[in-house]
Amino acid sequence: MVCSDARSRVFQYLDQEPPEEQWSALESHLTTCRDCRRLVDGERRFRELYMAPLRPDPAPQHVRDQIARLLDALPDRPAAVARSPWTLRRRLVAGLALFALGTLLGAGLGGFFGGERPWHRGNAPLMRLADASVEQHQKLARGILPPDIQHVAPKAAEQWFKARLNFNVSLPELRGEDLTLLGGRVSHLRDLEVAALHYQVDGKDVSLFIMPLDKYASLGLSDSPKFKLVTRQGYDVIVWASHGAAYSLVSEIGGRSCLVCHSREEKLDLPTDSRAHDKL
Amino acid sequence: MDDKVEFQELFLAQLDSVHHYALLLARNTSEADDLLQETLLRAFRGFHSFKRELSFKVWVFKIMKNTHIDRARRLRVRPVEEEWQGDDEQRKDPSREVALYPVPLNPEEILLRRVTIEQVTEAITNLPPVLREVVELREMEGLSYQQIAEILGKPIGTIMSRLYRGRTLVRSVLEGPASAGFKSRSAYGL
Numbered sequence: 001m002v003c004s005d006a007r008s009r010v011f012q013y014l015d016q017e018p019p020e021e022q023w024s025a026l027e028s029h030l031t032t033c034r035d036c037r038r039l040v041d042g043e044r045r046f047r048e049l050y051m052a053p054l055r056p057d058p059a060p061q062h063v064r065d066q067i068a069r070l071l072d073a074l075p076d077r078p079a080a081v082a083r084s085p086w087t088l089r090r091r092l093v094a095g096l097a098l099f100a101l102g103t104l105l106g107a108g109l110g111g112f113f114g115g116e117r118p119w120h121r122g123n124a125p126l127m128r129l130a131d132a133s134v135e136q137h138q139k140l141a142r143g144i145l146p147p148d149i150q151h152v153a154p155k156a157a158e159q160w161f162k163a164r165l166n167f168n169v170s171l172p173e174l175r176g177e178d179l180t181l182l183g184g185r186v187s188h189l190r191d192l193e194v195a196a197l198h199y200q201v202d203g204k205d206v207s208l209f210i211m212p213l214d215k216y217a218s219l220g221l222s223d224s225p226k227f228k229l230v231t232r233q234g235y236d237v238i239v240w241a242s243h244g245a246a247y248s249l250v251s252e253i254g255g256r257s258c259l260v261c262h263s264r265e266e267k268l269d270l271p272t273d274s275r276a277h278d279k280l
Numbered sequence: 281m282d283d284k285v286e287f288q289e290l291f292l293a294q295l296d297s298v299h300h301y302a303l304l305l306a307r308n309t310s311e312a313d314d315l316l317q318e319t320l321l322r323a324f325r326g327f328h329s330f331k332r333e334l335s336f337k338v339w340v341f342k343i344m345k346n347t348h349i350d351r352a353r354r355l356r357v358r359p360v361e362e363e364w365q366g367d368d369e370q371r372k373d374p375s376r377e378v379a380l381y382p383v384p385l386n387p388e389e390i391l392l393r394r395v396t397i398e399q400v401t402e403a404i405t406n407l408p409p410v411l412r413e414v415v416e417l418r419e420m421e422g423l424s425y426q427q428i429a430e431i432l433g434k435p436i437g438t439i440m441s442r443l444y445r446g447r448t449l450v451r452s453v454l455e456g457p458a459s460a461g462f463k464s465r466s467a468y469g470l
Contacts, residue, residue: 011447012440015418017425042387046451049391050400051419056300063299063313070320071288078283078327135354144317188310 001029006036010043069146123228125219129248130230130237132189137207137235137250140187140198147183147198157184161195167212167245169195172261178202179259189248192216201259206251208260216246287327290336291320297421298340304413305348315351319344338423341431390454403453404446411446418443 001022006029012018013026030037059067139145149160154171161169164186174181180200187196187209195210221228221239228239236257238249251257291298299316306312323343330339404415417428425443429436 008444011444015425039387042391046387046390050395050397053397054401054404054420056296056420059295059299063316064295066313066317067291067295067320070317071291074284074287074324076282076284078287078324139314144321145314188308191308191310 001025003029003033003036006030006033007039010036010040013040014044014047066146073143073146123221125221126228126230126239127232129189129219129221129239130232132192133207133209133237133239133248133250134232134235136187136189136196136209137205140185140196140207141205145185145187145196148185150183152181152184154181157181157197160184161186165193165195169210170243170245171197175262176201176259194248199260201251201253201256204251204253204256206249206253206257206260209248209250211246211248213241213244213246216241283327284324287324291323291340294337294340297337298344300416300420301341301344304409304416305344315344315348318351319347322347335427337421338427338431341417342433345431345433386455387451390451393454395454399454400450403450406453407446407449411442411449414439414442415446415450 006026009018009022009026013030018026030040136145140147149157152160154173158169158171161184171181178201182198182200184195184197187194189209189211192211192215197208197210199206199208226240226242230237230239235250235252236254238247238257240247249257249260298319299312302312302316302319303309306315319340323340326343330336404412404419407415413432414428417423417431418425423431425436425439428443429439432439
């Protein structure tokens with residue numbers, strides 16, 4: 001074996017992973033070649049000094065807590081969360097049915113939530129925010145993102161967020177029997193730290209994400225219309241800014257999700273354009 | 281021992297490593313948290329298929345890698361793998377690296393410079409993601425070439441090539457002028 005071959009195998013040699021057929025030739029070369037031997041010794045010393053101490057940092061406490069909660073919440077048997085072929089088939093059929101329904105409605109009605117509007121056509125920042133909101137909503141609704149606080153009054157939730165976020169979170173009082181604040185947590189819409197609230201309205205999951213106005217402004221969304229309404233992945237997303245904060249509301253129930261902030265008595269003739277919602 | 285208890289014990293025992301790998305793959309800490317949680321659920325769902333004679337860490341890493349790729353597709357971002365413009369296939373034979381990358385391998389020079397652990401860590405962190413992934417799986421997690429190949433779903437020759445290149449780049453940075461200014465990724469010509 002020549003020196004250039006031996007040098008190309010130094011890492012493998014010290015990893016004890018050279019091809020078997022080259023091991024003896026390599027060892028034999030190292031016993032006779034002083035320069036290559038010196039290289040191996042230097043590399044070994046380098047590893048002892050600099051590589052051996054490298055270890056992954058311990059997971060931070062909040063991650064340990066989250067994982068511990070998630071592990072505790074697992075069912076007793078993995079099979080209980082396994083997706084059976086039946087479940088997959090049912091999901092597929094349901095998906096196809098929804099797709100067909102959506103296509104019909106979309107074509108027939110021009111769909112308020114489903115339709116493209118001139119002001120959000122090609123509005124990439126809005127779409128990114130909406131997509132991130134939908135992703136977080138799905139996780140909240142499916143329990144993949146466990147809440148840090150549960151079944152608390154809005155005022156108590158405000159206080160909880162106040163201690164953790166550097167912007168004010170102001171929550172509406174619950175005004176209906178069919179409206180429940182299930183829980184909340186600090187979460188992220190991409191890199192944006194937000195207060196995430198999980199509600200149920202008429203038994204349907206609704207998520208409200210609240211973010212500081214300056215961060216929202218940095219996304220570059222236009223001021224008009226005030227209420228930006230889009231449908232992403234079958235979810236209705238309403239985005240707006242008001243009173244020093246910005247909001248993203250996600251649901252599958254369109255304008256009824258506004259019951260999170262407004263009573264049933266208020267006229268919710270949502271909305272054929274943004275001005276209708278301005279009155280709410 | 282029932283499955284749930286066994287899974288809990290195995291997962292908690294590897295939590296630091298699994299969390300570290302999530303940070304390596306994800307672009308930010310919140311994405312890493314999400315990736316970690318989704319991996320946990322997927323792993324538990326498939327735990328009945330885990331062969332006990334194999335390494336739990338390698339099995340979970342593999343699930344996390346696949347979960348990361350699925351998430352990247354869902355979010356329509358390029359996974360780390362696709363950002364690599366290297367020509368791995370041409371470099372399955374590490375011996376060719378010597379000719380292709382005639383970076384002087386001189387550990388004595390680095391030892392004389394008395395670099396710090398922090399400088400070594402920074403040099404690894406600044407590697408292109410696919411090289412960093414292989415270097416860290418080997419150096420920090422102590423995985424074998426075969427185990428890394430299983431996790432990444434790549435031929436072992438590709439792993440050897442990336443590892444060689446990653447290590448050589450780290451050493452070339454540490455050997456650089458007084459190791460003062462650490463090179464950015466663009467300085468690597470990548």
